[in-house]
Amino acid sequence: MEAPLSTFGEITVTIVKSSRTSWTGLLFVLPFLIVFIAMIVIPLIWGIYLSLHKVDLFGPGRFIGLENYVRLFSNKIFLQTVINTFYFVLLTVPALTLIGMGLALALNKESPVQNIVRGIFFSSTVLSVTVVTLIWRIIFIPNDGLMSNIFTAMDWQPIAFLSDPNWSLISVAIATIWWCIGLPMMLFVAALQQIPSDLYEAAAIDGARKWQRFYYITLPSITRTIILVIIIEIVMQFQLFGQALLMTQGGPNNSSRSIVMFIYDAGFRRWDVGTAAAASQILFLLILVAAMAQFFVSRKKGASQ
Amino acid sequence: MSHLNQASASEVCVRSPEKSISWLQNFGMWLANNKLLLVLIACSLLMLAPFLWTVGLSLKSNQELMLGASAVFHFPYTLNNYADIFQNSQVFRWLANSLIVSIGMTFWVLILSSLAGYAFARLEFPFKKIIFVIILMGLAVPEQAVIMARHQIFSALEMHNSYVGLILPGLSAPFGVFLMTQFFKAIPPELDEAATLDNANKFQIFWYVLLPLTLPAQATLGILTFLTSWNDYFWPLISATEQEMYTLTIGIASSQQNFAQSEGLGFLASQAIFSALPIILVYIFFQKHIVTAVAGGGVK
Numbered sequence: 001m002e003a004p005l006s007t008f009g010e011i012t013v014t015i016v017k018s019s020r021t022s023w024t025g026l027l028f029v030l031p032f033l034i035v036f037i038a039m040i041v042i043p044l045i046w047g048i049y050l051s052l053h054k055v056d057l058f059g060p061g062r063f064i065g066l067e068n069y070v071r072l073f074s075n076k077i078f079l080q081t082v083i084n085t086f087y088f089v090l091l092t093v094p095a096l097t098l099i100g101m102g103l104a105l106a107l108n109k110e111s112p113v114q115n116i117v118r119g120i121f122f123s124s125t126v127l128s129v130t131v132v133t134l135i136w137r138i139i140f141i142p143n144d145g146l147m148s149n150i151f152t153a154m155d156w157q158p159i160a161f162l163s164d165p166n167w168s169l170i171s172v173a174i175a176t177i178w179w180c181i182g183l184p185m186m187l188f189v190a191a192l193q194q195i196p197s198d199l200y201e202a203a204a205i206d207g208a209r210k211w212q213r214f215y216y217i218t219l220p221s222i223t224r225t226i227i228l229v230i231i232i233e234i235v236m237q238f239q240l241f242g243q244a245l246l247m248t249q250g251g252p253n254n255s256s257r258s259i260v261m262f263i264y265d266a267g268f269r270r271w272d273v274g275t276a277a278a279a280s281q282i283l284f285l286l287i288l289v290a291a292m293a294q295f296f297v298s299r300k301k302g303a304s305q
Numbered sequence: 306m307s308h309l310n311q312a313s314a315s316e317v318c319v320r321s322p323e324k325s326i327s328w329l330q331n332f333g334m335w336l337a338n339n340k341l342l343l344v345l346i347a348c349s350l351l352m353l354a355p356f357l358w359t360v361g362l363s364l365k366s367n368q369e370l371m372l373g374a375s376a377v378f379h380f381p382y383t384l385n386n387y388a389d390i391f392q393n394s395q396v397f398r399w400l401a402n403s404l405i406v407s408i409g410m411t412f413w414v415l416i417l418s419s420l421a422g423y424a425f426a427r428l429e430f431p432f433k434k435i436i437f438v439i440i441l442m443g444l445a446v447p448e449q450a451v452i453m454a455r456h457q458i459f460s461a462l463e464m465h466n467s468y469v470g471l472i473l474p475g476l477s478a479p480f481g482v483f484l485m486t487q488f489f490k491a492i493p494p495e496l497d498e499a500a501t502l503d504n505a506n507k508f509q510i511f512w513y514v515l516l517p518l519t520l521p522a523q524a525t526l527g528i529l530t531f532l533t534s535w536n537d538y539f540w541p542l543i544s545a546t547e548q549e550m551y552t553l554t555i556g557i558a559s560s561q562q563n564f565a566q567s568e569g570l571g572f573l574a575s576q577a578i579f580s581a582l583p584i585i586l587v588y589i590f591f592q593k594h595i596v597t598a599v600a601g602g603g604v605k
Contacts, residue, residue, distance in 0.1 A: 024507050025430030032417040032482060033436065039477035040443050043451035043458065050453055106345060113342060119592055120349045124356075125599060126588045127581055128536035130558040134577035135359045138570065144370070146358045178355065186600035239447060242538040246558055260449050260539075267453050268543055277453045284450035 050277035061274065068278035078279060080254050081262040082286075084169060088240050088258065091173035092180070093233045099177070100184025100229060105218075107185070108192045118189070125182030129242035136175035137162070137247055165255035168248045172256055176243055180236070184229045191225035192218070234290045238283070259283045359574045363387070367569025386575035395548060399556035400583070405468055406541075406552060407534040410475040414530045415523055417476055422485025423511045427497065443479040448539060456543055466550040474540055475533070481526050488522035489515060528591065528598040535584060553580055 051068055053061035072078045103121055107114045124132065139146045140161040151158050161171040195218065203213050241260040244250055250257030250265075259279065267276030336343065361377040362370065363386055369376045390396055424430065425437055455474060464470035492515055500510045541555045551559065557580045561573060588595055 022428075023430060025424040025428030025433065028420045028424035028428065028507075028511070029430075029436065032421040032476075033440075035417065035473065035476045036440060036443060036479065038458075039455065039474050040446055040451060041439070043454035044446060046454035046457070047451055050457075103348075106341060113345065117345045117349050119596075121352055122592075122596055122599075123585070123588060124352070126532060126536075126584050126595065128554045128584070129538045130554045131577050131581040134557070134561065134573065134580075135355050138359055138362060138574055138577070139355050141570070144570065146355070178352070182596075183599060186596055190600055235447075239449065242558075263449055263452070264543075268456070273453055273457075280449045280451075280453060284447060287447055288445060 047277050048281060050273055051281050053274050055273040055277075056271055064274075068274045069282070072275065072278055072282065077254055077257070078259075078262055081257045081259045084255070084257055085238060085240060085259045088169055088173060088176075089234055089237045091170060092176050092237045093230060095173075095177050096180055096184050096233050096237075097226065097229050099181055101188050101222075101226070103181070103185045104188030104192055105214075108189060118185070121185055122182035124179050127179065129179075129246065132175060132179045133243055133246035136171070136178070140171055140247075162248050163252055165252050168252060168256040169244075172240070172243050172247050175247065176237070176240070179243075180233070184233065187225055187229055187232075188222065191222040195221045231290075235287055238287050238290065259286075359577050362571055362574035363578045365571045367571045370570045386569075386571045387579060389572055390575060390579050393560070395551070395556060395560075396553075396579075398549060399551050399553045402468075402471075402545075402550060403535055403553040406471045407531050409468060410472045410534045411527050411530045413472065413476050414478070414481050415527055418481030418485045418526060419516060419519065419523070420511075421482045422487075422489050423515060425482070425486040426489030427494075427515075428507065440479045440482055443477075444483075448474075452539070452543065459544060465544045466547045470544050471541055471550070471552070475530070475537070478530075481530070484522055484526055485519065488519050492518055524594060525598040525601055528595055532584075532595070532599070553583075 050061070052063060052065060054064050054067075055061035107118050107121075142148055142158070142160055142163070147161060148158055159167055161167050199217050199221075200213060203217055208216070239260055240258040241264065244256045244258050244261055245264070248256045250261050260283065263276050263279045263283065266272045266279060358377070364382040364384070365376055366383050366385060425433070459465050459470050464473070496514055496518075497510050500514045505514070535552075536554060537552075538554055538558070541552045542558075545551055545555060548556070548559075557576055561576060
């Protein structure tokens with residue numbers, strides 16, 4: 001690649017860039033643009049339209065304004081799923097961020113062992129939700145699962161992980177953390193490798209302790225990555241669906257039902273299309289707000305420093 | 306044991322040249338010097354435990370597991386559970402469906418993204434800025450926000466339960482366009498200018514001169530798309546309602562609805578391992594590329 005580059009460089013011909021706009025470029029963009037409009041733009045607008053109508057199955061529907069939204073906010077099950085989803089985000093995102101950072105700090109060396117361990121912690125990321133939930137359901141089976149065997153061996157009080165309403169969402173969160181830990185870890189590893197090593201050398205000369213080096217050098221250098229990881233994970237975990245559906249079917253007693261599960265049930269099991277569309281717009285807004293709030297917080301912090 | 310002694314031997318040279326140290330002391334010293342390593346190995350085992358447990362169960366007969374899962378720790382082991390999976394003729398159909406959908410989606414995403422990326426990076430055309438911004442905003446739209454309307458469109462066009470129906474929504478993800486735009490921008494423009502002198506048209510420049518240089522980006526985008534498509538659960542669950550059109554992810558999930566009752570524990574475990582196997586093999590061979598691609602894709 002180097003050789004042809006330099007020969008091209010020697011031909012010093014100034015090409016006057018044709019400033020007139022041509023439609024050729026649009027032709028290149030067109031294939032993607034058509035799919036994008038058909039699969040995202042139109043469905044998004046139509047989704048908002050649907051959310052303002054009373055629609056069942058494929059009937060044309062009747063305009064009812066914001067009634068779908070109003071009814072949602074007095075729907076106990078929907079409110080429960082909103083609370084569950086926030087609780088789930090609270091269970092998973094801090095854990096993913098902290099464990100991911102801890103792993104990255106421990107694995108931030110280029111040695112064969114560290115490479116292998118990194119590979120192991122990333123491996124679960126490539127599995128499908130079906131595989132992950134199957135594995136964890138087998139782990140959580142009462143009486144005979146790995147967990148209950150461990151609890152028996154330790155002489156602890158057994159926990160009905162998937163059928164106790166207090167534990168169902170926590171169990172789903174544990175499986176999710178196991179599944180998703182690879183990405184935050186690798187993002188942190190990448191960030192740590194960007195920190196110039198002479199910073200640490202200078203600190204060592206000044207006699208800085210290990211925790212001082214972490215607090216004054218490492219932490220400020222990876223602040224951006226921490227915020228990034230939190231945003232990515234909030235947006236991802238807000239969309240909890242497959243794990244809860246396959247591990248607990250949202251139960252017991254809706255204790256692990258998420259917003260996306262509500263949309264799925266309303267839209268594709270009860271065919272209450274209008275309600276489902278309204279709920280999906282609310283989810284869309286929540287995700288947007290979560291991401292924006294995070295950006296806002298990060299910018300404020302940066303300004304005050 | 307030998308590598309252990311080697312490690313401790315090098316430590317001994319540094320610390321004390323005496324030869325009369327017993328191996329217990331050696332070992333103790335090695336432990337003290339490798340605390341982090343030991344913690345890492347312990348953590349890895351903890352991480353792998355769910356997977357290893359499932360592998361163990363999958364190799365035991367269902368009858369033996371009825372008596373207790375601790376049977377996992379001793380012989381005899383058997384492959385019967387895997388043989389039972391193949392009794393279900395649908396499994397290979399699902400595997401083939403997954404391959405067709407994933408490869409098809411990857412192929413078309415690469416083509417559409419490259420074409421659009423080249424235009425946004427190199428060409429001037431009307432409405433370029435506004436089109437780019439609209440696509441940029443598309444990144445913020447979660448799949449659930451469009452799912453109801455998308456389902457109705459596919460119903461109206463009778464495209465559910467078809468490969469096109471499974472592939473098409475995946476082609477609208479804006480991420481690939483951004484990745485390719487950035488990558489095309491990074492290629493020195495002198496290359497195009499030289500090709501223009503040779504009377505090459507825009508498409509020839511794109512196809513013969515620039516596209517071969519974008520191979521690393523194609524690999525990243527290709528791996529990401531393939532993985533996403535292979536593991537996708539939401540859209541196939543909604544669109545593929547006939548068993549013959551299930552992907553592996555949907556099929557395996559559907560075939561274990563009556564969990565732990567009708568089917569034995571060993572059989573369930575073998576299903577998990579069987580459906581994990583293709584992607585684990587891909588991961589082992591392409592680990593470096595996959596990690597780079599996913600970590601790079603995370604920072605959209």
